Amino acid sequence: TVILLIGLLTSAAYQAFRPPPPKICGTPGGPPVTAPRIKLRDGRHLAYKEHGLPKDVAKHKIVFVHGFKSDPDPNRTPKSLALDIEELADGLGLGSRFYVMGKSMGGQVVWGCLKYIPQRLAGAALIAPVINYWWPGFPADLCKEAYNLQLPQDQWALRVAHHAPWLTYWWNTQKLFPSSGVISRKRETMSRQDIELVSTYGGGHDLKKEATQQGEFESLHRDMMIGFGKWEFDPMDLENPFPNNEGSVHLWQGDDDKKVPVILQRYIAQKLPWIHYHELPGGGHVLHFVPGLIEGVLRALLRGGK
Secondary structure: OHHHHHHHHHHHHHHHHOOOOOOOOOOOOOOOOOOOEEEOOOOOEEEOOOOOOOOOOOOOOEEEEOOOOOOOOOOOOHHHHHHHHHHHHHHOOOOOOEEEEEEHHHHHHHHHHHHHOHHHEEEEEEEOOOOOOOOOOOOHHHHHHHHOOOOHHHHHHHHHHHHOHHHHHHHOOOOOOOOOOOOOOOHHHOOHHHHHHHHHHOOOHHHHHHHOOOOHHHHHHHHHHHHOOOOOOOHHHOOOOOOOOOOOEEEEEEOOOOOOOHHHHHHHHHHOOOEEEEEEOOOOOOHHHOOOHHHHHHHHHHHOOO
16 A cells, blocks of 8 residues: 555656646647748757848848747757757858847857857847856855845746756646746836836737747746756856957846846956946846837947947
8 A cells, every 4th residue: 555655646746747748839739830940950940030131132140039938859958059040040041150149048049159159150149148047157155146136936946947957847837836936927026127118018928828839848947947057168268259359249238137137247247358248227137128229239239349
């Protein structure tokens, strides 16, 4: 009886911890294919959306990576993300060099591109990029100070994602403890500016529904596991990819960002003086909604300077 009970409990725990398989677009039982996409080297498909001039006439080619909600890839790493971007650029015929931009969680992709495919970049921009509290280049006391600025429930969610990634799905779906306040969009994770901008321009709820239709584990929880897991490199060890000023790297950060502590971005900017650092007084996390900011990002990126 005891053995049977242990077996039942083990089976129940396994089912609770194990995330459901992703529902791949275009497969039986999965969502329909509703966007253009390319087929990657391992058989996965990567969807994309084009903005601006047609790519065959545009002078500048920019790959923009949004925050959170990635495509399913059980073998994802910071390196594989960068290689996916390179393969996307080649599949779309963007040329030997192109620009990359990433906001929020999309910043991890830009860091990966700076590490693994710098020879393919014409420039890079990071907009309120999420940092990893376990990057070894951060001083322990500064990192602790920044970590403690997060909501207690987010501190726990990050601990789980880093130290026990196999528990990430369960932690963010169970009802015993508060899960990630960022994922649940708690008001406390937003600055005053964020609240005003989201109320004016919308919070992208429809986009979230579309982006998570293949499964929240692959699109949200794995993002946490990779973004806050153990990286193969430390961004603060990166070398200037443009030593001859043939391109530039920029970082925009609001000093009132409740999701990404500004004190850590300032430290990164000090460690990597070749990054053009732009700090916005009173700025929150959804900087892409700030009127005129994206235009300013593009001007700085394409002109190669501040």
